[in-house]
Amino acid sequence: MPIPEDWRSVEPAWCPGCGNFGILRAFTNALRDLGLKPEEMVVVSGIGQAGKFPHYLKCNAFNGLHGRTLPVATGLKLANPELLVMVTTGDGDCYGEGGNHFIHALRRNVGIKLFIHDNQIYGLTKGQASPTSDIGMVTKNQPFGVLIEPLNPLALAIALQCNFVARSFAGDLDHLSDMVKQAIQHPGLTLVDVLQPCVSFNHLNTFKWYQQRVYKLGDDYEPTDQQAAFAKSLEWGDRIPIGVLYRSDRASLEDIHPVLKAGPLIKQETDFRAKMQETLQTLF
Numbered sequence: 001m002p003i004p005e006d007w008r009s010v011e012p013a014w015c016p017g018c019g020n021f022g023i024l025r026a027f028t029n030a031l032r033d034l035g036l037k038p039e040e041m042v043v044v045s046g047i048g049q050a051g052k053f054p055h056y057l058k059c060n061a062f063n064g065l066h067g068r069t070l071p072v073a074t075g076l077k078l079a080n081p082e083l084l085v086m087v088t089t090g091d092g093d094c095y096g097e098g099g100n101h102f103i104h105a106l107r108r109n110v111g112i113k114l115f116i117h118d119n120q121i122y123g124l125t126k127g128q129a130s131p132t133s134d135i136g137m138v139t140k141n142q143p144f145g146v147l148i149e150p151l152n153p154l155a156l157a158i159a160l161q162c163n164f165v166a167r168s169f170a171g172d173l174d175h176l177s178d179m180v181k182q183a184i185q186h187p188g189l190t191l192v193d194v195l196q197p198c199v200s201f202n203h204l205n206t207f208k209w210y211q212q213r214v215y216k217l218g219d220d221y222e223p224t225d226q227q228a229a230f231a232k233s234l235e236w237g238d239r240i241p242i243g244v245l246y247r248s249d250r251a252s253l254e255d256i257h258p259v260l261k262a263g264p265l266i267k268q269e270t271d272f273r274a275k276m277q278e279t280l281q282t283l284f
């Protein structure tokens with residue numbers, strides 16, 4: 001499945017049939033449609049199959065520690081708010097090892113575009129349960145089946161008034177591409193949780209399993225109603241909604257931070273320490 005020439009890097013080393021191929025294709029289609037250039041952006045990832053994503057893209061990339069994408073992305077965006085800062089991360093990386101960062105990144109609302117490859121499993125380490133694994137799923141590490149309720153990341157994000165909360169499916173490229181475009185264009189922290197079949201280790205949530213359940217939110221759905229969005233985010237099982245579940249327009253941290261009013265840090269020529277003291281004096 002070729003991706004647009006401008007964005008192509010080395011050949012992906014994912015298993016044949018992996019849902020990550022659909023994400024790569026839909027993501028690069030979205031970048032092409034938006035007329036973006038590789039030098040205008042940076043893609044940050046952690047460890048995992050999803051963490052390999054920026055290796056397969058021709059653009060600036062930072063592949064760091066497991067669960068630590070959001071601190072890196074926050075630093076990048078605050079240092080240079082003009083840069084498009086995107087994070088591609090796994091369900092384990094973002095909601096497990098990086099779970100604490102996830103909560104506080106939602107609170108901070110720095111303008112990071114966050115894409116989660118949610119295969120409901122730890123793929124790279126060969127199939128242990130992740131925070132989003134369905135209850136009852138049997139794995140090598142959970143021989144009696146997963147005994148605890150999964151995390152609901154969309155409900156959490158809506159509760160914390162994340163600026164844009166969407167779900168899509170790696171098996172529907174047009175829908176996913178549309179969600180990526182909307183997420184990039186919406187201000188503040190934006191989140192797209194992508195249902196991504198892991199054909200090698202998740203034998204429960206397969207392409208067919210998702211295809212039988214996902215449905216698109218209709219035009220009559222109002223994503224600015226937080227309570228309705230919260231109720232919608234609890235829907236999981238026989239029917240799984242995809243689309244924009246919630247949208248708000250909270251000011252992003254880089255837009256309200258006093259030091260950044262003078263422009264991106266990388267363009268400020270004054271001594272940073274003196275500038276900080278000057279700003280603090282005007283505040284207190």
Ligand SMILES: Cc1ncc(C[n+]2csc(CCOP(=O)(O)OP(=O)(O)O)c2C)c(N)n1
Pocket residue numbers: 047048049050051066089090091092093094097117119121122123124125130
């Ligand atoms: C701090 C730390 N803990 C554990 C690991 C081992 N480890 C590497 S990848 C991974 C799971 C990745 O799962 P996920 O983020 O869902 O990505 P996927 O491979 O499923 O895309 C784990 C536990 C690690 N590298 N670092």
Ligand code: SF4
Pocket residue numbers: 013014015017018019020049119123124197198199200201
């Ligand atoms: S192990 Fe799963 S997530 Fe990783 S490349 Fe293979 S199919 Fe994809």
Ligand SMILES: [Mg+2]
Pocket residue numbers: 048090091092117118119120121122123130
């Ligand atoms: Mg995973």
